[in-house]
Amino acid sequence: MTQFSDSESTKGFVTKLFVLVTALLVLAAGTAAFLIVHVFDRDLSPELDKKAAAIGRSVARQVAFAAEHGIPFEKLYGVEAFLDQVMRGNADIASIELADAAGRVRYAAGRKDTAAVDTDLLELPIDADGTNIGTVRVRISQAYLERELSGILYDVLIVLLVALLIAMELLLVVMAVSLFKPIEGISVVLERASYGDFRFRLPVDSHDEIGRLAEVYNSLARRLNEMFRQLVDDAEEVRLGQIDASIVRQVEGVVSRLTERFNFAQGKLLETFRPVSAHAVRAPLFVFIFAEEMSRPFLPIYIRELYTPIAGMSMQTAIGLPIAAFMLTIAVVTPIVGAVADRYGPRTMFLIGAVPSIIGYVGSAFAGGLFDLIGWRVLSGAGYAIVYLACQGYIAQNSLPESRAQGMAMFMGAVFAAGVCGPALGGILADQIGMRSTFVVSGGLCVAAALALIWLLPADAIEPEEGLRRVKLSDFRVVLTSPGFSALVVFIAIPNKVALTGFLFFLAPLFLDQLGNTSSETGRVMMIYGACTALLTPLAARFADSVRGHRHIVTVGCGLAGLGLLPILLQPSTALLVVGVLFFGIGHAMSIAPQLALVPESCPQACAELGHTTVLGVFRILERLGSVIGPFVASLLIGIGGPVVATAGMGALVLAGAILFGLYHLARPGSRAVVLEGRSP
Amino acid sequence: MFSGLTGRIIITVVAVLLCAVGLTSLLGYNKYKLALANIVEGRFRFVLGDIKNTLDVSVNLGVALADLRNLQELLDREKTADDQIQLIEVFDADGTVVFSTDRSNVGQVLPEDWVQLAFLTTTEAWKLHEEDGHVIGLTLISSFGAPLGGVIVSYSHAAIDQKLAQIGLDLGQITVGVIAGYGIVLVFGLIIVLGRPRRQLESMRQSIGQFLVPGGVAVPSVTDIDHLKVSVKAAVGAIDEANRKIQEIDGST
Numbered sequence: 001m002t003q004f005s006d007s008e009s010t011k012g013f014v015t016k017l018f019v020l021v022t023a024l025l026v027l028a029a030g031t032a033a034f035l036i037v038h039v040f041d042r043d044l045s046p047e048l049d050k051k052a053a054a055i056g057r058s059v060a061r062q063v064a065f066a067a068e069h070g071i072p073f074e075k076l077y078g079v080e081a082f083l084d085q086v087m088r089g090n091a092d093i094a095s096i097e098l099a100d101a102a103g104r105v106r107y108a109a110g111r112k113d114t115a116a117v118d119t120d121l122l123e124l125p126i127d128a129d130g131t132n133i134g135t136v137r138v139r140i141s142q143a144y145l146e147r148e149l150s151g152i153l154y155d156v157l158i159v160l161l162v163a164l165l166i167a168m169e170l171l172l173v174v175m176a177v178s179l180f181k182p183i184e185g186i187s188v189v190l191e192r193a194s195y196g197d198f199r200f201r202l203p204v205d206s207h208d209e210i211g212r213l214a215e216v217y218n219s220l221a222r223r224l225n226e227m228f229r230q231l232v233d234d235a236e237e238v239r240l241g242q243i244d245a246s247i248v249r250q251v252e253g254v255v256s257r258l259t260e261r262f263n264f265a266q267g268k269l270l271e272t273f274r275p276v277s278a279h280a281v282r283a284p285l286f287v288f289i290f291a292e293e294m295s296r297p298f299l300p301i302y303i304r305e306l307y308t309p310i311a312g313m314s315m316q317t318a319i320g321l322p323i324a325a326f327m328l329t330i331a332v333v334t335p336i337v338g339a340v341a342d343r344y345g346p347r348t349m350f351l352i353g354a355v356p357s358i359i360g361y362v363g364s365a366f367a368g369g370l371f372d373l374i375g376w377r378v379l380s381g382a383g384y385a386i387v388y389l390a391c392q393g394y395i396a397q398n399s400l401p402e403s404r405a406q407g408m409a410m411f412m413g414a415v416f417a418a419g420v421c422g423p424a425l426g427g428i429l430a431d432q433i434g435m436r437s438t439f440v441v442s443g444g445l446c447v448a449a450a451l452a453l454i455w456l457l458p459a460d461a462i463e464p465e466e467g468l469r470r471v472k473l474s475d476f477r478v479v480l481t482s483p484g485f486s487a488l489v490v491f492i493a494i495p496n497k498v499a500l501t502g503f504l505f506f507l508a509p510l511f512l513d514q515l516g517n518t519s520s521e522t523g524r525v526m527m528i529y530g531a532c533t534a535l536l537t538p539l540a541a542r543f544a545d546s547v548r549g550h551r552h553i554v555t556v557g558c559g560l561a562g563l564g565l566l567p568i569l570l571q572p573s574t575a576l577l578v579v580g581v582l583f584f585g586i587g588h589a590m591s592i593a594p595q596l597a598l599v600p601e602s603c604p605q606a607c608a609e610l611g612h613t614t615v616l617g618v619f620r621i622l623e624r625l626g627s628v629i630g631p632f633v634a635s636l637l638i639g640i641g642g643p644v645v646a647t648a649g650m651g652a653l654v655l656a657g658a659i660l661f662g663l664y665h666l667a668r669p670g671s672r673a674v675v676l677e678g679r680s681p
Numbered sequence: 682m683f684s685g686l687t688g689r690i691i692i693t694v695v696a697v698l699l700c701a702v703g704l705t706s707l708l709g710y711n712k713y714k715l716a717l718a719n720i721v722e723g724r725f726r727f728v729l730g731d732i733k734n735t736l737d738v739s740v741n742l743g744v745a746l747a748d749l750r751n752l753q754e755l756l757d758r759e760k761t762a763d764d765q766i767q768l769i770e771v772f773d774a775d776g777t778v779v780f781s782t783d784r785s786n787v788g789q790v791l792p793e794d795w796v797q798l799a800f801l802t803t804t805e806a807w808k809l810h811e812e813d814g815h816v817i818g819l820t821l822i823s824s825f826g827a828p829l830g831g832v833i834v835s836y837s838h839a840a841i842d843q844k845l846a847q848i849g850l851d852l853g854q855i856t857v858g859v860i861a862g863y864g865i866v867l868v869f870g871l872i873i874v875l876g877r878p879r880r881q882l883e884s885m886r887q888s889i890g891q892f893l894v895p896g897g898v899a900v901p902s903v904t905d906i907d908h909l910k911v912s913v914k915a916a917v918g919a920i921d922e923a924n925r926k927i928q929e930i931d932g933s934t
Contacts, residue, residue, distance in 0.1 A: 031863070
């Protein structure tokens with residue numbers, strides 16, 4: 001059309017916009033963080049000085065007491081053990097020294113800090129019977145203050161990352177709704193007009209450049225249609241005044257020749273052309289998934305706080321119940337809702353799904369016990385399944401078959417981005433405002449997601465559609481007769497989902513808490529998984545496609561995911577757990593997309609009989625079984641050998657699955673031929 | 682200015698900037714609050730532990746609480762050394778105050794819930810939030826494991842509140858300053874970046890606008906949307922031709 005719709009020009013403009021926004025957000029948050037840390041340093045140091053003074057006074061009094069009872073300063077017994085004891089309970093103190101009247105250090109405990117130490121040295125005289133016998137020197141730990149301040153810096157970095165991702169999501173939506181979608185409309189309508197089709201007008205939703213352009217075009221189209229209608233009226237007048245049939249035919253011929261070449265509106269009103277954009281659901285979906293992801297780092301801890309002993313059930317199993325109930329609800333609700341979703345359309349379904357989610361989160365915030373919480377999580381799970389389906393359905397409806405993969409990538413992009421930000425921010429909020437309040441925030445975010453959808457997706461923009469074929473019980477029999485499919489499900493899909501919910505959602509937060517980590521720190525660790533999947537999944541998918549090695553990538557990826565969880569056996573530490581989550585994330589990022597690509601390849605006959613979508617639906621349902629049993633498997637393993645054995649056990653399960661999957665394909669000499677055959681159209 | 686495309690993008694980005702910097706400040710404030718509370722409480726816990734250790738030495742030697750000499754002096758000295766301390770008291774197994782920095786309290790009985798909490802929490806310090814301050818306490822246990830009484834330190838939260846108010850003000854200023862400073866840069870940056878697409882859209886509008894003349898549609902001589910020009914020209918020409926033919930037919934009869 002014009003240079004504006006040229007993709008290179010648009011890309012350049014979008015890149016400039018994103019670079020500008022990113023740079024300024026980073027600079028702004030960086031400046032704010034620097035100034036905040038400076039203010040904290042200024043204000044917290046005097047408080048530490050006061051504490052050091054209290055400690056110094058106490059030590060001086062004890063030494064003076066001994067001296068007043070006749071024990072010489074240099075012959076005091078057990079002073080260093082006493083100072084060590086004082087040090088142990090006060091992490092903010094770096095060292096305590098006792099110097100005699102001549103300034104020689106006689107007793108000391110703790111360590112000498114780095115260069116900045118001297119600025120934080122507090123000296124107090126030791127007076128016995130009115131005479132100075134020495135000095136107490138208390139040094140404040142710079143490391144303690146730095147630790148406190150570094151916590152703030154980590155929080156700032158997380159907030160910055162979250163803000164950037166949210167900014168990008170919002171910009172994408174604003175650009176899609178305010179720029180790309182209208183431009184697409186203009187492009188289509190002007191192109192049609194170029195071929196003589198003047199039936200359409202453009203929507204004027206704003207009074208900006210696009211709105212004004214639309215108004216001008218609408219005037220043009222309206223005038224052309226008016227000219228046409230005037231002609232038709234004149235022709236009709238002439239025709240009615242004639243009794244000669246040949247002249248009537250001549251008049252009709254003139255008009256019909258014109259309408260053969262050009263299309264004009266039939267009535268007085270022009271039809272409004274309103275293109276739909278797949279981006280319309282991206283931001284609401286992002287916010288909705290974000291709300292759920294926020295509870296990941298602290299949910300098991302929250303459940304543990306609500307736990308009261310239940311006869312015949314261990315605490316670990318009880319903690320797993322709400323997590324499993326959530327997953328089970330998703331597994332059960334998905335096929336049920338799938339059958340009716342298309343009748344109501346994605347917009348209505350999203351809004352219906354948001355209701356139980358909001359109630360579920362607010363209910364979770366005020367849960368009085370374990371069973372209350374299970375009920376609320378079931379509601380949240382139902383809402384989650386409905387909203388997820390609604391968005392997936394919307395993308396499928398509003399993307400052409402050739403661009404459906406891009407649509408799904410956009411959909412998954414929102415899910416992954418939420419997976420990166422949600423746990424991190426949720427952990428920080430749980431630490432600062434409490435776990436219950438964080439659930440309320442999740443509820444608020446669901447409300448925001450619903451409002452965003454109402455704004456972005458007008459009710460008249462989409463039509464309910466006829467549904468696709470739904471999964472039936474008999475489909476499972478057809479699909480599971482394929483050994484390749486069964487191997488994929490049993491060795492790869494189920495073990496990995498067991499580990500995802502069992503390890504990442506259930507075990508990791510509890511284990512990290514046991515190792516002394518705060519919810520913020522747990523959130524940061526869990527963010528690693530989200531970051532790996534968000535960054536590496538597209539790269540791994542592209543690589544697997546280019547080398548046509550889905551099977552190998554899946555085997556290696558799952559092997560890595562399992563292997564990374566084994567080193568915890570060496571020593572239960574946060575560092576090794578971080579390594580585990582990192583490998584788990586990398587492994588899953590490598591295998592998620594190739595796994596899906598393997599589904600049709602592993603059962604070409606079933607695909608031919610039932611269609612790819614149904615086979616994929618069966619795969620998803622079977623995979624979710626793993627999600628449901630994951631927390632129970634983890635709690636069983638914790639009961640056997642504690643969190644270390646449970647973590648390693650999860651790793652061993654995934655690793656064993658990967659090895660068996662690899663061996664299965666090695667043992668089937670014809671498998672490659674089948675794979676390539678399955679790939680052909 | 683803010684109703685157009687540029688305005689919408691500016692509002693979105695500035696809102697994100699506001700949220701990012703605002704959230705950073707809010708989280709920083711909460712972190713500071715927690716850190717300050719920890720440091721201040723740590724200080725009073727130390728003072729409390731120190732007094733308890735002194736008491737333990739005497740109690741373990743079999744001296745009754747009420748008979749401890751020099752204790753009053755120690756309590757007074759600690760209170761004087763720290764202006765945030767409101768009160769230090771030592772109470773016996775009945776909850777009766779035996780030593781206090783406020784002499785008028787000696788002989789009075791501590792509130793029932795304090796005493797209950799003190800004798801329920803014997804292994805670690807206990808804490809209460811009162812209207813005018815915080816109270817932390819430690820229980821004294823005899824060498825036979827029986828509770829003998831306890832010691833409490835009450836400290837004012839006015840100083841903490843004052844510090845928090847000051848830090849809130851400082852953070853507010855930082856937030857406003859950063860948002861204002863970077864907001865202005867952002868607005869100008871966005872206006873520049875969005876200038877080109879705006880100019881292109883305006884050029885398109887003008888091109889299409891040239892078709893429009895009062896009462897009809899004209900074919901302009903200059904336009905960059907050639908296909909549309911050709912199509913409109915053809916449509917206008919065809920309608921004119923059709924009109925002419927109909928008039929001819931009408932006139933010939």
